[in-house]
Amino acid sequence: MNGQYASLLIALPLISAFFVPVFKGIGKNAVRYFLILVTALQTGIAAWVFKEVYTTGQPIIVIAGGWKPPVGINLYIGHFAALFVLIIAVVSLFMAVFSISAVKTEPIDKYAMLFLLLMLGATGMIATGDIFNLFVFMEITAISAYALTAYNKTGEAAEASMKYIILGGIGSSFFLIGVALIYGSLGTLNMAQIAQLAATMNPTVAQVGLALIIFGLAVEAEIFPLNAWAPDAYQAAPHPITVMFSAFVVKAALYAMARLIYLMSDVGSWNSVLRMLIIMATLTVVVAELAALRQKNVKRMIAYSSIAQVGLIALAFALGTQAGVDAGVFHMINHAVVKALLFLAVGYVAITLGGAEVENFKGLGKKMPRTAFAISIGAIATVGIPLFNVFWSKVRIILATIDVGYTWAAVLVLSASVVEAVYYFRLLHTIWFEGEGEKINESFVIGLMMLFLAALVVVIGVYPDYVWELARKAGEDIFNVTQYVKNVPLMGVGA
Amino acid sequence: MVVKRALAIITLLVIGYWLAVGLSQVPFGEDKMLIGQYYLDNVKDQTGAVNAVTAVVVNYRGFDTLGEVTVLFIASTGVGALLWKRKKKRTAKTEGSIVLTTGTRLLFPFVMLFGAYIFIHGHLTPGGGFPGGATVATAFLLLYLAYIAYEIPHRGFEVTEGLAGMGYVTVGLIGLAIGGYFLFDWIWQTWQFGTDNIGRLLSGGFIPIIYTIIGIKVGTELSGIIDNMVKEEVSE
Numbered sequence: 001m002n003g004q005y006a007s008l009l010i011a012l013p014l015i016s017a018f019f020v021p022v023f024k025g026i027g028k029n030a031v032r033y034f035l036i037l038v039t040a041l042q043t044g045i046a047a048w049v050f051k052e053v054y055t056t057g058q059p060i061i062v063i064a065g066g067w068k069p070p071v072g073i074n075l076y077i078g079h080f081a082a083l084f085v086l087i088i089a090v091v092s093l094f095m096a097v098f099s100i101s102a103v104k105t106e107p108i109d110k111y112a113m114l115f116l117l118l119m120l121g122a123t124g125m126i127a128t129g130d131i132f133n134l135f136v137f138m139e140i141t142a143i144s145a146y147a148l149t150a151y152n153k154t155g156e157a158a159e160a161s162m163k164y165i166i167l168g169g170i171g172s173s174f175f176l177i178g179v180a181l182i183y184g185s186l187g188t189l190n191m192a193q194i195a196q197l198a199a200t201m202n203p204t205v206a207q208v209g210l211a212l213i214i215f216g217l218a219v220e221a222e223i224f225p226l227n228a229w230a231p232d233a234y235q236a237a238p239h240p241i242t243v244m245f246s247a248f249v250v251k252a253a254l255y256a257m258a259r260l261i262y263l264m265s266d267v268g269s270w271n272s273v274l275r276m277l278i279i280m281a282t283l284t285v286v287v288a289e290l291a292a293l294r295q296k297n298v299k300r301m302i303a304y305s306s307i308a309q310v311g312l313i314a315l316a317f318a319l320g321t322q323a324g325v326d327a328g329v330f331h332m333i334n335h336a337v338v339k340a341l342l343f344l345a346v347g348y349v350a351i352t353l354g355g356a357e358v359e360n361f362k363g364l365g366k367k368m369p370r371t372a373f374a375i376s377i378g379a380i381a382t383v384g385i386p387l388f389n390v391f392w393s394k395v396r397i398i399l400a401t402i403d404v405g406y407t408w409a410a411v412l413v414l415s416a417s418v419v420e421a422v423y424y425f426r427l428l429h430t431i432w433f434e435g436e437g438e439k440i441n442e443s444f445v446i447g448l449m450m451l452f453l454a455a456l457v458v459v460i461g462v463y464p465d466y467v468w469e470l471a472r473k474a475g476e477d478i479f480n481v482t483q484y485v486k487n488v489p490l491m492g493v494g495a
Numbered sequence: 496m497v498v499k500r501a502l503a504i505i506t507l508l509v510i511g512y513w514l515a516v517g518l519s520q521v522p523f524g525e526d527k528m529l530i531g532q533y534y535l536d537n538v539k540d541q542t543g544a545v546n547a548v549t550a551v552v553v554n555y556r557g558f559d560t561l562g563e564v565t566v567l568f569i570a571s572t573g574v575g576a577l578l579w580k581r582k583k584k585r586t587a588k589t590e591g592s593i594v595l596t597t598g599t600r601l602l603f604p605f606v607m608l609f610g611a612y613i614f615i616h617g618h619l620t621p622g623g624g625f626p627g628g629a630t631v632a633t634a635f636l637l638l639y640l641a642y643i644a645y646e647i648p649h650r651g652f653e654v655t656e657g658l659a660g661m662g663y664v665t666v667g668l669i670g671l672a673i674g675g676y677f678l679f680d681w682i683w684q685t686w687q688f689g690t691d692n693i694g695r696l697l698s699g700g701f702i703p704i705i706y707t708i709i710g711i712k713v714g715t716e717l718s719g720i721i722d723n724m725v726k727e728e729v730s731e
Contacts, residue, residue: 007677011664014565018660021653064558066676066684070530073558110576117569124562136562143566147573177514184521187529208517 003060006049006077009085009127012042013120017113024109032100035112039093042119046082046089053082054473059487062127068491069129070190076129076488080329080474084126084251087336091247092119094449095240098344101443102239102351105152111238114151118144118244125252129488131179131213132189134256138175141249142168142220148241149233160232167219167229175216181209192488195263195481203268210264210273217260220253222307223277223314224284231291234303235356239347242299246306246339251332254310258317258325258478265320265481277318282409284311289416293423298349299356301423302342305382308420309335312413316397319404326475327396333471334381334389334460341453342378345371348446361427362435370442372431374450379424381457384417389460392468543683543690544618544699552623553702557678561663563625564709568660571716571723580728587643587725599641606634614710618699624706628713635718639725647722652715659712666701666708 016038024031053060059078063069077085096115103111121141128134146168150161183189185205186197198206219226234242261277264270285308292304313335316328348371349364350356365372381388384395394417401410460467477484528535534551544550552560590596613620614627638645670679682688683700692698 002675004671004676007671011668011671011677014561015661015664015668017565018568018657018664021657022661025650063676065554065670065678065680066674067555071533072555106581107576107579110572110579113572114569114576117565120565132556133559133562136559136566139566140562140569143569143573147569147576150577153577181517181521187531189530193529202520205517205520208513 003052004062006045006052006060007062007064007075008045009042009049009077009123010075010120012045013038013116013123017116017120020109020113020116028108031109031112032096035096035099035115036093038116039089039096039119043086043089043093046086049077050082050086053077053079054470059477061129061488063489069488070188070193070490073133074129074190074488075127076191076484077127078474078477078484078487079470080255080477081127083333083470083474084248084255085123087333088119088122088126088248091244091336091340094340094344095243097445097449098240098243098347099238101446102347105238111148111151114144114148115241115244118148118241118249122244122248122252125256129191130189131182131191131194131260135172135175135179138217138220138253138256139172141252142172145233145241145245145249149237151238151241152236154236156232157236160229160236164229164233167226171216171219171226173216174212178209178212178216181205181212185209190488190490191259191263192485192490195266195485196490198264199266201264201267206264206267207269207273210260210267210269211276213260214257214273214277217253217257218280220250221257221314222250222253222284222310223280224287224311225280227284227288227307230307231300231303234306235297235300239343239350242303242347243340243343246303246343247336250306250310251313251336254313254317254332255478257314258328261317262325262478262481263484271320274318274320278315278406278409281311281314281318282412284308284314285413285416289419293419295423296358297356298358298361298427299343299346301427302339302346305420305424306335306339308416309339309382312394312397315409315413316400319400319406321400321404322475322479323396323403324400325479326472327393327400329475329478330468330471331390331393331397333467334393334457337453337456337460338378338381338390341374341450341457342382344446344453345374345378345450348443348450349375352440352442358427358430361430363437364430364435365432366435367437367440368442369439370447371450374454375431376428377454377457379428381461383421383424387458387461389457389464389467391461392464539693541683542618542680542700542702543693544702545694546618546620546623548621549617549623549702549706553617553705554680554700557667557705560705560709561667561678564660564663564712567713567716568656571656571720574720574723578723578726582729583726584729585643585646585725586727590643591641595641599637603634603637606637607631610634610710610714614706615703616696617706618702619694619696624709625713627706627710629717631710631714632717632721635714636721639721647718649719649722652719656712656715656719659708659715662708663705663712666705670701 062075064073124137146165150157222230288304288308292301295301313328316324353360381390384391398410538547538550542550542554610627610630613622614624617623667678671677673681680700689698
């Protein structure tokens with residue numbers, strides 16, 4: 001089949017979101033099932049794209065409008081994008097199912113539209129091959145995230161969304177100034193052509209431009225000191241949306257950051273930018289783990305833990321080596337699985353027992369054994385115990401860090417992991433050894449989703465090689481810029 | 496307080512200096528038009544538009560515009576979601592003066608006509624779908640300001656908005672089916688409709704069609720945002 005059909009990944013969620021206001025008169029349940037149908041179709045297309053890219057080994061280049069880059073915009077669906085588009089689609093499908101029981105607040109039709117557009121934005125950010133187009137998709141993601149954060153209409157939610165809007169708005173403006181600087185000095189917006197011309201760029205301009213872009217993306221990527229919005233937003237947003245934030249919205253921004261950094265690796269001032277990012281990433285891990293230690297709300301605690309993991313990924317990407325990037329991608333996959341499991345389970349507890357405070361988790365092992373089991377698997381995996389998936393990616397990140405000589409960063413990150421173990425095991429103790437309770441009927445469908453994710457955690461933990469192979473190919477996609485440029489059919493304008 | 500302000504000013508000065516150093520190295524105004532020159536040289540033959548900006552925005556980089564339309568859609572949906580109440584009513588108390596209401600009644604059709612003119616002539620004159628749509632929304636804003644009881648027909652507006660968005664994506668999908676690329680300009684490049692007519696109304700490939708869709712969409716969307724914001728909840 002023609003590779004251009006991969007553009008349906010963008011077209012399908014868009015046309016479906018626009019379709020919702022047309023038919024919403026039929027009823028609320030129609031909207032809910034429509035959401036499941038669309039995300040299922042998206043998963044099908046993503047699976048086809050994944051299969052296509054991994055069997056041929058060639059990226060799919062979608063050329064919008066038939067204008068070859070750099071005149072037109074192209075999507076670049078290589079190993080990385082194919083893998084993550086699939087992850088995005090699968091997580092969205094799960095969350096569409098979860099939304100049926102988790103989202104009761106009106107208006108459900110607006111929720112469905114914003115949900116689809118959040119998925120679309122993250123897909124576009126990962127697939128695009130043009131920096132201004134990246135900005136547009138980042139805005140789509142960010143603005144639907146603002147609206148979804150405030151969706152529950154409580155005071156808390158409004159405040160969280162307000163913080164997010166202000167920080168996000170400032171971040172996007174900086175990103176745009178960075179894009180303007182790069183365009184001003186190179187005269188092109190296409191990522192492949194930027195990579196080609198990067199060596200000719202004035203080092204000062206490149207440093208300022210790249211730093212502004214990283215600063216702008218750091219808001220979405222939850223890097224310290226720009227992540228103050230994240231714990232509030234995670235706590236206040238509807239439960240399925242929290243899962244989407246942690247499973248792929250933040251990943252899309254991290255990926256965009258890594259992609260742009262490596263594209264410009266020929267620039268003279270490259271190493272100073274990397275060093276800045278390493279410091280920020282290490283601080284993210286340490287600060288977030290320490291903050292998680294004192295939380296009374298389990299959802300907020302896991303939100304901090306998620307930020308810490310994201311810091312680890314950023315650290316891996318900032319090392320500037322093949323091993324680091326591969327480990328970062330591997331951790332991205334593992335983190336997406338584990339945090340989807342944890343937020344899904346905690347969200348389910350919160351809607352069943354009315355809130356995610358620690359008190360509600362007392363005796364959970366007796367009240368909701370299946371959910372408690374899922375939380376336990378997720379918690380143990382996050383800490384990084386062998387035979388669970390996160391262990392392998394954490395080890396690889398630490399090894400890669402030491403390899404480059406940043407022993408201080410590795411030591412700080414490892415000590416932060418000890419802190420992580422403390423609060424997760426405290427939570428496990430609360431669940432299994434405290435409190436009493438009657439057994440509550442648990443939803444079969446949600447149990448099935450949790451079982452699938454938990455099984456994935458263990459299977460990757462026991463047989464990491466297959467997923468590691470995927471991560472290595474995807475990492476190659478980011479790190480090997482020469483190959484990236486070669487794959488994009490530039491039409492030689494001006495070059 | 497003073498310390499805080501002084502620190503803020505110093506930080507801003509440092510950032511400003513840093514940006515200025517970066518900017519001073521950028522050769523603005525010099526011949527750095529890698530892609531820009533290509534657009535200027537080929538815009539008429541390849542897209543049929545006389546207005547190079549709209550050709551870039553809708554045709555060469557149409558993917559971005561589709562994204563921007565989506566951003567606006569999210570904004571109006573978001574406002575709608577956050578201000579959603581079971582029952583809402585306008586709360587304005589004083590009717591506008593007779594001069595205002597009469598003036599509005601006279602102006603309304605002219606503003607609408609001008610808005611439509613802007614988005615229909617996007618490929619020929621400055622403007623296009625976004626300014627045209629904003630002008631149309633201004634006409635509805637006038638009605639809201641002049642009359643205390645005026646309300647747009649919501650259901651109709653929402654459906655129109657959705658259909659317009661679907662229309663844009665559908666035009667793109669037809670391009671995928673006919674030309675093999677998403678957002679391919681099939682009217683110009685496959686049908687070659689209007690190729691001998693450059694500079695007149697019936698030319699420009701799918702640009703006028705897409706701009707009409709965008710104009711309708713932006714007009715209904717902004718009117719919807721206004722409507723959501725001027726209303727308050729009534730208890731039942």
